[in-house]
Amino acid sequence: MSPLSAFAAKNESDGCLLCHDAPCTKHCPQGQDPAGVLLAYRFDNVIGAFAKASGDVCASCELQTCQAHCVKSKIDRPVDIKGFMMFASAGAAETNTEAIDSNVDLSIDFCGVHCENPFFLSSSVVASNYEMVARAFEMGWGGACFKTVGTFVPEEVSPRFAGIRKEGNSFIGFKNIEQISDHTLEENLSYFRKLKKDYPNKVLIASILGQNEAEWTYLAKVVTEAGADIIECNFSCPHMSGDGLGSDVGQDPELVYKYTKATLAGTHLPVLAKMTPNVGNMEPPAIAAMEAGATGIAAINTIKSIMNVDLGSFGSEPSVEGKSCVGGYSGKTVKPIALRFIHDMKKHFQLSAAPISGMGGIETWRDAAEFMAMGCENLQVTTSVMQYGYRVIDDMIDGMKRYLQSQGYTKIQEIVGKALPNLVSSEALNRQSIAYPKFDRIKCIGCGRCYVSCDDGGHQALTLTSDRTPRLLADKCVGCHLCAVVCPVGAISTGTRVAHKH
CATH class of the missing domain: 3.30.70.20 (Alpha-Beta Plaits)
Structure with missing residues (x-):
C-alpha cells in the first residue's frame, strides 16, 4: 500500500468528522494519534501533523482497528486512516519536524496588559460562564472576552443559529440572532471574580452594553471591581431587540464618543471600542472612540445578514415558528471583510497607533497570523470554537510557533503589521x-x-x-x-x- 497523494490526503482530512474522544485514536494498536494528525493537517498545521506521525509504524499494521472504528463509516466510507498516516509519515521523513525552540515566544503586551499568547475567546456563547472559560484557560487560551453583560437579561428565541453550506462543505458561514448574556449581572460578576482568583495570569476582558450613559459608567465600575483586566464596549451587536443598542451605537460616531466617555468615567482599565462592520467606513466611529479616550479598537463584529430562504415555506433561518429576522453573519467567509476594515484603520493617520483586537473568520494559526500581519496585537475567536471546540487552540499555538521558527522569528510581536506596506492604492499597482x-x-x-x-x-x-x-x-x-x-x-x-x- 502506498501513501496518499497530497490532494487525496487533503480530501481525507477535510472529510474527517473530527469526533470527540475519537474512536480511531482510542483503538489504535500502535499508540498513534490519527485523530490529532488529521485535525492538525485540516487546520493548516502541516508540519505539526507530520511531527505527530513521525515513525512509519502504520505501514506494517494489518489490524486497521482505527479505521474499523471510524464514525464516518456510519454515513459514508471510513476515512482512509492508514493511507493518510503513511502520507504523514512520508512527509515527516522529508520535512524538518524538529522540536520547537523554547525561545519562540507567543507572549505579547496588549493595551498595557501582558498576555501569554494572543489567542482569546471572543464575546459570545463560547465564553459565557465560569466552567466554560476555566476549561478553555486550562487548555491554553491566553484570555477570554466574556459574553456581553448588561443590567438586563434579554428574552431569547429558539432556535437562534443557522449555517450556510457550499457544495461539499457543510459549513462555510454562520448566522446567529443571539443577544447578550442570559445570566444576571450579579451572576456574571461572580464568574469574573472566581476566574481571576483561580486564573490570575489569564486575561479577562469584560464586554459591556449599556442603555444610557449612566449604565455604561455603572457597568464599567462593577466589572472593574470584579477583577476584569480590560473592558470592551459592545457598540456593534447587529440584532439587539431594542433601539439605541448594539450596532445602532456603532453607526453613530457621536454616540460612540459619548458612551466611550461614559465608560471611562467608571474605570481606570484599558477600554476597547468594538466596531460594527455594518458601515461603509469604520474609521469615523473608531476615531470618535479614540478621541474620547479609548485605549484601542476591537473589530469586526458580525455582519447583518439573512440566510437560507426555504423555497417551500418561504421562511428563513433560523426559523422561529416560520419567522426569522436579520442576524449576525460570521465564520471563515467574513475574514477578507474583517482584514479590509482592519487595514483601513491601520492605514489611517489617526488610527495607525491604535491597538487592535482582531476577529472575524479566524479558524487556524494561518488566519491568526494574517490578522497580526495586518496590525492586530490580539485575536478573538468564536465560530471555530462553536464548530470544533476549544481544542483548536492546540494547533493554533503549535502551528504559529512552527511558522515563526521557520521564518527566523523568535517573538510574535515581530510579525505585527508586516503586510501593511504591501497593500497600496489601486493606482500604485x-x-x-x-x-x-x-x-x-x-x-x-x-x-x-x-x-x-x-x-x-x-x-x-x-x-x-x-x-x-x-x-x-x-x-x-x-x-x-x-x-x-x-x-x-x-x-x-x-x-x-x-x-x-x-
Whole structure:
C-alpha cells in the first residue's frame, strides 16, 4: 500500500468528522494519534501533523482497528486512516519536524496588559460562564472576552443559529440572532471574580452594553471591581431587540464618543471600542472612540445578514415558528471583510497607533497570523470554537510557533503589521506588465475546469489538447489568473512577468 497523494490526503482530512474522544485514536494498536494528525493537517498545521506521525509504524499494521472504528463509516466510507498516516509519515521523513525552540515566544503586551499568547475567546456563547472559560484557560487560551453583560437579561428565541453550506462543505458561514448574556449581572460578576482568583495570569476582558450613559459608567465600575483586566464596549451587536443598542451605537460616531466617555468615567482599565462592520467606513466611529479616550479598537463584529430562504415555506433561518429576522453573519467567509476594515484603520493617520483586537473568520494559526500581519496585537475567536471546540487552540499555538521558527522569528510581536506596506492604492499597482499563468503538466489531471472558466468567464485564452491538457493562447491572455483560482489541484501558478506589448 502506498501513501496518499497530497490532494487525496487533503480530501481525507477535510472529510474527517473530527469526533470527540475519537474512536480511531482510542483503538489504535500502535499508540498513534490519527485523530490529532488529521485535525492538525485540516487546520493548516502541516508540519505539526507530520511531527505527530513521525515513525512509519502504520505501514506494517494489518489490524486497521482505527479505521474499523471510524464514525464516518456510519454515513459514508471510513476515512482512509492508514493511507493518510503513511502520507504523514512520508512527509515527516522529508520535512524538518524538529522540536520547537523554547525561545519562540507567543507572549505579547496588549493595551498595557501582558498576555501569554494572543489567542482569546471572543464575546459570545463560547465564553459565557465560569466552567466554560476555566476549561478553555486550562487548555491554553491566553484570555477570554466574556459574553456581553448588561443590567438586563434579554428574552431569547429558539432556535437562534443557522449555517450556510457550499457544495461539499457543510459549513462555510454562520448566522446567529443571539443577544447578550442570559445570566444576571450579579451572576456574571461572580464568574469574573472566581476566574481571576483561580486564573490570575489569564486575561479577562469584560464586554459591556449599556442603555444610557449612566449604565455604561455603572457597568464599567462593577466589572472593574470584579477583577476584569480590560473592558470592551459592545457598540456593534447587529440584532439587539431594542433601539439605541448594539450596532445602532456603532453607526453613530457621536454616540460612540459619548458612551466611550461614559465608560471611562467608571474605570481606570484599558477600554476597547468594538466596531460594527455594518458601515461603509469604520474609521469615523473608531476615531470618535479614540478621541474620547479609548485605549484601542476591537473589530469586526458580525455582519447583518439573512440566510437560507426555504423555497417551500418561504421562511428563513433560523426559523422561529416560520419567522426569522436579520442576524449576525460570521465564520471563515467574513475574514477578507474583517482584514479590509482592519487595514483601513491601520492605514489611517489617526488610527495607525491604535491597538487592535482582531476577529472575524479566524479558524487556524494561518488566519491568526494574517490578522497580526495586518496590525492586530490580539485575536478573538468564536465560530471555530462553536464548530470544533476549544481544542483548536492546540494547533493554533503549535502551528504559529512552527511558522515563526521557520521564518527566523523568535517573538510574535515581530510579525505585527508586516503586510501593511504591501497593500497600496489601486493606482500604485504595476499596470505596465503582465504575468502569464504557468501550467504544471505533471500535476494537471485534465479536468478542464480552467478551460471552462476562461471560456465562459474570462478571455477565451485557453484551448484543450487531445489529451485534455490546457494550452495558452498568449495573444488573448490578459493574465487575470482566473484559471489558477479554479484549478482544483494547484497545477497553475504565476509565471514570468513581461512588459505589455503596445
